[in-house]
Amino acid sequence: MNKTDVLHVNSDTCYDIIMENGFQGLGEHVRNVLVCAHSVLIVSDEKVYGLYGDEVKKTLTECGFEVKTHIAEALCESKKTQSTVTEIYKSAIDANLTRHDAILALGGGIVGDVAGFAAATFMRGVNFVQVPTTLVAQTDSSVGGKCGINFDGVKNLIGSFYNPALVYISPHVLCSLPQRERCAGMGEVIKYGCIRDASLFSDLASGDFDISDVILRCLRIKRAVTEKDSHDLGLRHILNFGHTVGHALEEYTSGEILHGEGVAYGMYAMALAGERLKITAQGTAKSIKDLCEKHGLKTDYTKYFGFEKYISRDKKRTADGIKAVFLTEIGSAVIREISVAELTGLLYG
Numbered sequence: 001m002n003k004t005d006v007l008h009v010n011s012d013t014c015y016d017i018i019m020e021n022g023f024q025g026l027g028e029h030v031r032n033v034l035v036c037a038h039s040v041l042i043v044s045d046e047k048v049y050g051l052y053g054d055e056v057k058k059t060l061t062e063c064g065f066e067v068k069t070h071i072a073e074a075l076c077e078s079k080k081t082q083s084t085v086t087e088i089y090k091s092a093i094d095a096n097l098t099r100h101d102a103i104l105a106l107g108g109g110i111v112g113d114v115a116g117f118a119a120a121t122f123m124r125g126v127n128f129v130q131v132p133t134t135l136v137a138q139t140d141s142s143v144g145g146k147c148g149i150n151f152d153g154v155k156n157l158i159g160s161f162y163n164p165a166l167v168y169i170s171p172h173v174l175c176s177l178p179q180r181e182r183c184a185g186m187g188e189v190i191k192y193g194c195i196r197d198a199s200l201f202s203d204l205a206s207g208d209f210d211i212s213d214v215i216l217r218c219l220r221i222k223r224a225v226t227e228k229d230s231h232d233l234g235l236r237h238i239l240n241f242g243h244t245v246g247h248a249l250e251e252y253t254s255g256e257i258l259h260g261e262g263v264a265y266g267m268y269a270m271a272l273a274g275e276r277l278k279i280t281a282q283g284t285a286k287s288i289k290d291l292c293e294k295h296g297l298k299t300d301y302t303k304y305f306g307f308e309k310y311i312s313r314d315k316k317r318t319a320d321g322i323k324a325v326f327l328t329e330i331g332s333a334v335i336r337e338i339s340v341a342e343l344t345g346l347l348y349g
């Protein structure tokens, strides 16, 4: 018997995160939340749809949905653009989608971000279902409603907060993830240990953990934080630990560095900066470096000398600087406003 875990999210809108192994139950869960829907437009990429598209289509069809598809070629950061969203709008029009219907994202964080933005804006909003297939998307980006595109070389500059009606997570798909993507996903997982859960950090260091359990632990933190601050005005910034540097590195390398890889560099960088500022307990940066390396992630960010000029374009900037996330110790994060010049100085010691 397939086990089902359910996390109920009580945010601006309420929705469930369902975790089951396999897609057999997906159609029924979608039907339970979209009682009046007639059609579902699956947005995916060729690789993921080739692996799981038939199963997903079958379960939705069996539950009475007319299923249409929008299958893109590989969707990388450089394709997170308005023209990709426009192509999804065209498929939604071809599919005769109404406001009762849904767009379903089947894929990683980029698919979720562009499909979510299309769902948020097509006819001022159609239902949205997230079926994340990467570790980054399962532990982080599929929950909390952030969606959008890159613009003018800045990551996620245009976007919205648009909660899904349902998030359906099947950890079995992680076995088909390329090793590099899986390691990158561990960057987001380690982040959750850093900001809120020292015991998760220790379990990851011991190597003795079950990935489904780890995903649920990350999601419980994400739920707790986004329920308190859905629009990223305060507390939610802690979820961006390591992201200010990480995003700058992603932009500096034009997407050569994967998101989770950037987060790993960024967490180490911010822990070092925090130690230099005497906010962070000494030895924290070394613990993060060791754990990242254990999970195949690099941390030597200084080799990307010059990346710091991208920090000033961070969305968390204020008139006087940026809202930076530091750790006091593993498991505890604080937000401090700091000028970009001071942060840059700290990053280079």
Ligand code: GLY
Residues within 6 Å of the ligand: 140, 141, 143, 144, 146, 232, 236, 239, 240
């Ligand atoms: N990934 C950070 C957030 O959802 O706020």
